Amino acid sequence: MTTIKQLGIIILLSIGSAFLIYNVHPKRPALYLVAGQLRPDEVTLSEVLEWTKGKGVVWIDARKGEDYRKGHVEGAFLLNEQEDFFALLEPIWSKIQNLSDRPFVVYCGSEACAASRKVADRLRDSVGIAEVYILSGGDGELRDAGLIN
Amino acid sequence: MRHYCILILLLFFMPIMAFAGLEFSNKEIEITAKPSDEVVSFVFPFKNAGKGSVSIIDVNLTCSCLSAKTDKKSYGPGEDGYLEAIFSIGSFTGIQRKSMTMISQDEGKEKVRDSLLAILTIPDVVTIEPELIKWKVGEDPVAKTFTFKVPYVDPIKITNVSCTREGFDVSVVAKKEGREYEIKIKPQKTSKPMLGMIKIETDAKLKKHSRKLAFFSIARKRR
Numbered sequence: 302m303t304t305i306k307q308l309g310i311i312i313l314l315s316i317g318s319a320f321l322i323y324n325v326h327p328k329r330p331a332l333y334l335v336a337g338q339l340r341p342d343e344v345t346l347s348e349v350l351e352w353t354k355g356k357g358v359v360w361i362d363a364r365k366g367e368d369y370r371k372g373h374v375e376g377a378f379l380l381n382e383q384e385d386f387f388a389l390l391e392p393i394w395s396k397i398q399n400l401s402d403r404p405f406v407v408y409c410g411s412e413a414c415a416a417s418r419k420v421a422d423r424l425r426d427s428v429g430i431a432e433v434y435i436l437s438g439g440d441g442e443l444r445d446a447g448l449i450n
Numbered sequence: 451m452r453h454y455c456i457l458i459l460l461l462f463f464m465p466i467m468a469f470a471g472l473e474f475s476n477k478e479i480e481i482t483a484k485p486s487d488e489v490v491s492f493v494f495p496f497k498n499a500g501k502g503s504v505s506i507i508d509v510n511l512t513c514s515c516l517s518a519k520t521d522k523k524s525y526g527p528g529e530d531g532y533l534e535a536i537f538s539i540g541s542f543t544g545i546q547r548k549s550m551t552m553i554s555q556d557e558g559k560e561k562v563r564d565s566l567l568a569i570l571t572i573p574d575v576v577t578i579e580p581e582l583i584k585w586k587v588g589e590d591p592v593a594k595t596f597t598f599k600v601p602y603v604d605p606i607k608i609t610n611v612s613c614t615r616e617g618f619d620v621s622v623v624a625k626k627e628g629r630e631y632e633i634k635i636k637p638q639k640t641s642k643p644m645l646g647m648i649k650i651e652t653d654a655k656l657k658k659h660s661r662k663l664a665f666f667s668i669a670r671k672r673r
Contacts, residue, residue: 365514383515386541387663394647398614401645401667409514416514427581429645429667 342421344434346442349406359400363409363420364440372450374408374443382419390428401430408436408443471500471556472525472564480569483539485602486656492535492568494552498525502557509533510551515540516568518550537570546570575602575659576652583666585640593619593636596664598650600629606654608633615646618666635666644668 323329339345352358360377362369369379378393380386390397405424409416417435424430436442443449474496483490498504503526509518518535525531533552552564576598583594600606605628613620617639623632633648648664 363514381514381540382542383513383538383540385658388541388658391647391649391661391663394614398645398647402643414514415512428665429582429584429669431643431667431669 339437340435342434343437344406345437346446349434349436350446352404356403359397359403359405361405361407361420361424363407363414363416365410368410368440374448377408380407380420380424382416386420386423404432404434405430406434406436409439411439411441414439471498471502471504471559471562472496472531472552472554473499474564474566477565478567478569480571482571483573485573485575485659488539488658490537490539490570492537492570494533494535494566496531496533496564498527498529498531500556501527502559503527504554504556507553507555507561510553511535511548512550513548515542515546516548516550518552520552533566535566535568537568539570539572542570543572543574546572573602575654575656576600576606576662578650578662578664581664583635583664585637585666585668586671587640587643587668588671589640589668591637591640593634594666596633596635596648598631598633598662604655605629606652606659608650609653610649610651612649612651613646614649615644618646620648633664637668640668642668643670 349358360374362373362377362379363381364373365381366379366384369377373379378397380389405421407417407421407424409420417439421433421435424433440449474494476494479492479494481490481492503524505524506520506522509520511518515538516535517538518533520533521531535550537546537548546569548568548570550566550568552566553561554564555561579597579599583596585591585594598608607628608622608624608631611620611622611633613635617637619634619636619638621634623634624630625632633650635648645667646665648666650662650664652660652662654660
């Protein structure tokens with residue numbers, strides 16, 4: 302019985318200290334994803350739509366080719382990781398290189414899709430695009446807004 | 451003493467109870483791709499070690515470069531099966547570790563999640579360092595260099611180099627024919643931001659290495 306009591310005390314102490322730290326720590330993370338707590342390179346659709354009123358944005362579709370061909374944001378370019386990124390980039394380069402002063406917005410198939418981040422990192426680090434952002438909410442947001450059929 | 455025994459028995463049997471059903475002979479597979487491979491298949495064999503039939507509910511993948519399927523949807527007691535995961539190499543290089551979770555369910559029991567790991571080593575055929583050359587707006591328009599190396603067993607020669615932008619001087623110097631080259635690029639001026647690409651054509655027999663790309667930019671200074 303002593304062992305069980307000791308285990309219970311350890312668990313209670315752990316929960317207590319975790320609760321205390323969570324409540325007093327100045328940089329505690331959010332327990333769930335909420336608007337306004339995006340990473341520095343993530344943007345919401347409403348922000349992007351504001352940008353489109355100015356010089357415009359370059360949409361990058363990081364989903365699979367078959368999803369892109371079923372429907373994508375008007376003018377979006379297909380660039381993903383599961384096909385050859387550079388083989389996809391080369392034929393569209395003449396357009397891309399002349400649009401590099403605009404913000405690039407990458408979207409993929411879901412809220413947690415890692416493909417957007419990988420494509421964004423490549424555009425920034427390997428290609429040299431200065432402003433690359435990831436659309437929060439993925440293609441679901443775009444469908445809800447009627448930008449993808 | 452009796453409590454200790456119960457605790458030890460519980461600790462011993464809980465994992466067995468949780469994982470009764472499908473048993474994988476190997477949950478981690480490591481493969482080295484051939485330079486010519488476009489896709490690589492990882493096969494995870496398993497056996498239904500439980501007493502009831504097991505249904506495959508889903509396979510969660512962590513990379514869009516993977517697709518996976520089992521040979522059947524349901525497995526009877528003692529039946530063997532496998533999960534095949536296909537890795538599309540695309541432009542991946544180096545060592546790639548991709549995990550996936552197979553969700554199965556014994557009849558009338560809780561769902562079971564099996565985590566599997568595919569480790570793929572993709573050998574370098576050609577390397578270009580750096581991937582990106584940068585100048586700042588207003589910086590001295592000095593020449594900068596890409597180094598093209600061939601670690602692959604067969605030598606690969608550069609046959610042509612072209613630039614997508616005018617106003618840049620590009621030259622190639624063979625340090626060791628078929629093995630190492632220097633590609634020098636020099637802007638005539640750096641007065642405005644610009645992005646460009648160098649296309650490097652080679653005599654590589656492997657199609658995906660017959661043309662390589664490198665990038666350069668003239669970027670605004672950060673305020």
